Amino acid sequence: MRLPLLALLAKEPAHGYELKQALEQIFGSAYPSPNIGQIYVTLGRLEKDGLVRGVDVEQSNRPNKKVYYCTAAGREALDEWAESPSEGPRVRDEFFMKLVLAPMTGIADRMALINRQRRHYLAIMRDLVEVAEQTDQDNRAAHLLIEGAMLHLQADLDWLERCQEELA
C-alpha cells in the first residue's frame, strides 16, 4: 500500500481518512478496503523515510489533523516504482512443490492434490463472480482488476489440467 498512497499524495496533499476514501473509490470492491490504522502506520513509515511530510492543520472545535505532502524524495521513489517492471508469473509455486514432492515423501496422492486444488480455484472463481456482480458496473478499474484475477485463475486451471495429464 506504500507506493499507491504515495502516488495519491503526489496528486494532492491529503489526510489519512481522505486517502482511505480515495482508495475505496478508485478500486471499489475489487481491492481490500484499507483499514485506517494501516494507513496511519504506513504514512508514519513514509514520513520516517523522508518520502512524505506531515503538517498539523488546526481545526475549529476538533483535534488537529495531519495533512501529508509528497516530498522530492517521494517523487523520486515514485519514478523508480513506475519504471521498474512489476513481478511476473510465479515460478515458485507452493502447490507445485507439494505436487512434485508428494510421491517422494508419501504425504499425499497426486490426483487428490490436483483435484483439491482445482476445486479451490473454482471456489475462488465463484467468489470473484459474486464480487463482480456486486461491483458497480461503472467502476471500470475494479472490473478490470477482477477480470485480471479471473484470467489468472483460468491459466492456473489450464495448467492443473496439464499436470493431471502428465503426472497422474
Place this chain on the structure above:
Amino acid sequence: MSPANEPGPTTAAVQAVNLVKVYQTGGLPVHAVRGVDLRVDRGEFVAIMGPSGSGKSTLVHMLGGLDGRTSGEIWVDGKRADTLNESGWAILRRQKIGFVFQFFNLVANMTVADNVELPALLGGSTPRHARERREYLLGELGLADKADASPAQLSGGEQQRVALARALANQPQVLLADEPTGNLDSRNTRDVLRLLGEVHRQGQTIVMVTHDARVAGLADRLVTLLDGMIVDDGAIAPPRRRTKPGAGDVVELRG
C-alpha cells in the same frame, strides 16, 4: 422428505449408472466413457471439466440421447431413458431436455425468433407464452434486435447465444451444454454468465461441459473426467458471505 430428496434413480433430474461408451470405428475400439456413475439432482448446476478427449462430449451427448450408450443406464426425471428408441428420445428431449452444442444447429430457414420459440411451442406452450419467453431470453442475451434476422446473418457468438436461448425456451427439466461459451468474446460471455446464473437461481438444473473457469465458477459442483472416468466429483465451496455488498476483495482472495 420431499420427493426430490429421496434416494434412487426415481427422483434425480438426470442420472447415469455405470455408463459405458465404446466407439467401434474401423480399427481399435475407443473406450470413450468407462463406467460413469453420475446423479444430478433437481436444481443443481454441475460443471464438467477435463482434458480434451476425456469423454466429456460423449457423456453429455449420451445423457441427452444424441449418442447411443454401449452399456449402463440413463434415467431422466425418474424414467428409464437408455432403452428408448429414437422417437422416444425425441419426445423426451422435447419435453424435458434443453441442449446447447459446441456447434449450434440452428434452423437456417427460420428467423432467430422462430428458432427460439419452436421448442417451447413443440413442448406445449401457448404462442403468447412462447413469445414472452423468447423476448425475455433474447433480451437478456443482448439479441433483442436480432429477432427477425436469419441465423446466417449472425456472427458465431450471436448464433451460440441464440442456441442457448432456444435450449432454455421451454424451461427444460435439465439443460445439457457442451462448451457453450467457446465462441464468445468476454462481453458476450458476461451476458451468458448473467443469464445462466439467473436461470439457475430460478431453479434450472444445468449440466455443463466447459473449459471456461468463469462459467464453471457459477456451478455448485464440479465433476472432472480423465480417460473416460470420473476422477473427482464434489461441491465447489459457495462464495463467502459479505457483511456489506461489495466489501469483497480480490487480493485477499488469493491469500
